[in-house]
Amino acid sequence: MNNKYFRTSPGQERAALVGLVLNQNKKADTETHLEELAFLAETAGAKPVTNFIQRLFKPNPSTFVGSGMLEKIKNYVQENGVDTVIFDDELSPSQLRNIERELNRKVLDRTNLILDIFASRARTAHARIQVELAQYEYLLPRLAGRWPHLERQRGGIGLRGPGEAEIETDRRVIRDKIARLKKQLIRIDRQKSTQRMHRGKLVRVALVGYTNAGKSTLLNLLSKSSVLTENKLFATLDTTVRRVVVKNLPFLLADTVGFIHKLPHCLVESFKATLDEVREADLLLHVIDVSHPNFEEQIAVVHATLKEIGAKNKPLFTVFNKVDILTERSAYHVIASTPRNPGSEGNTSLYVSATEKINIDILREKLYEQVKEIHITRYPYNDFLYNLDDCNS
Ligand SMILES: Nc1nc2c(ncn2[C@@H]2O[C@H](COP(=O)(O)OP(=O)(O)OP(=O)(O)O)[C@@H](O)[C@H]2O)c(=O)[nH]1
Ligand SMILES: [Mg+2]
Structure with a gap:
């Protein structure tokens, strides 16, 4: 025993x-x-x-x-x-x-x-x-x-x-x-x-990631909301969409259900509408709990699940979260095992801490650059100031 x-x-x-x-x-x-x-x-x-x-x-x-x-x-x-x-x-x-x-x-x-x-x-x-x-x-x-x-x-x-x-x-x-x-x-x-159609042409970003990675904590930080965050699995089941403005650029940020190893297929099927938020997003913000001993497998699970729900080829911004609790030894392992050119994992990547607010300004800046690229294809002649209502669902 x-x-x-x-x-x-x-x-x-x-x-x-x-x-x-x-x-x-x-x-x-x-x-x-x-x-x-x-x-x-x-x-x-x-x-x-x-x-x-x-x-x-x-x-x-x-x-x-x-x-x-x-x-x-x-x-x-x-x-x-x-x-x-x-x-x-x-x-x-x-x-x-x-x-x-x-x-x-x-x-x-x-x-x-x-x-x-x-x-x-x-x-x-x-x-x-x-x-x-x-x-x-x-x-x-x-x-x-x-x-x-x-x-x-x-x-x-x-x-x-x-x-x-x-x-x-x-x-x-x-x-x-x-x-x-x-x-x-x-x-x-x-x-x-x-409802989604009525949101207009604003760029849509969806937080994706393994359960407990810190998605809701990041949503709260970026949009000044108070969505439930907990050190438990599947704290979030429903989708929350918030309007975020970085500098003068507005976009929509969605937080949704996390993924897990062997996520039951029947759940993926019946959560189709919730996952539409991911499928229809312009940009995915993949949040990884880099302090987790198995974070590499978790990354693979997220990629496999994205493929299963038909959201594989979207631009991906990878955020390695919880750097505040990385030990020196695991930090070496993380740096050695993440791609030499972080861009190869997706568009870009960044090490942050959502709770300790480490690198959050850089995250905002990078998000701004990526969202702007998509935004100007939709609003080629306008500046960024639009009067749109908050979109919460
Ligand atoms: N140390 C540390 N803890 C964090 C950080 N970000 C989030 N957490 C904690 O991790 C736990 C999970 O955070 P959530 O934001 O609820 O994670 P989630 O990805 O939304 O999880 P689910 O909704 O369950 O899929 C909470 O206890 C957070 O306080 C971080 O940067 N550092
Ligand atoms: Mg959550």
């Missing part, structure tokens, strides 16, 4: 985390992914108590881990009062059922956990509908035989959102709900795209 973990407040779910090291992959990578899974579990309100890691050539088709490992997990959860076992990969419906039957505990996977966090954090009707749709899409193939032994203790992580009221076991009912939610979303999407 890992000594750094201990029993916490009553009512808090105790969770064991499980990850595989596949094929020739490095164990350290799985460990980092489990650290992130632990952060996700904490964000959802659970207390991660231990990790199980197994090296396999490929996942076991019926139980994901091997039978010996499953036995080991079973003994551990029984002896240590573990309520929930969370797997770092998406489990197939049959794997989920088999593991639950064997462990006699609630079993969640990474997708389930992310959906749960989205469900508890969705504030607007739009976000709630998007999350609910993704949850039903996830639930549909997994309905039969789930959690029969947990019937009396409904609720808790993985069972919030649509699960909280009552999970209908009738697939038809769920399909009807999915159809209804999709219709509602189409209606909202239409309204949103009309």
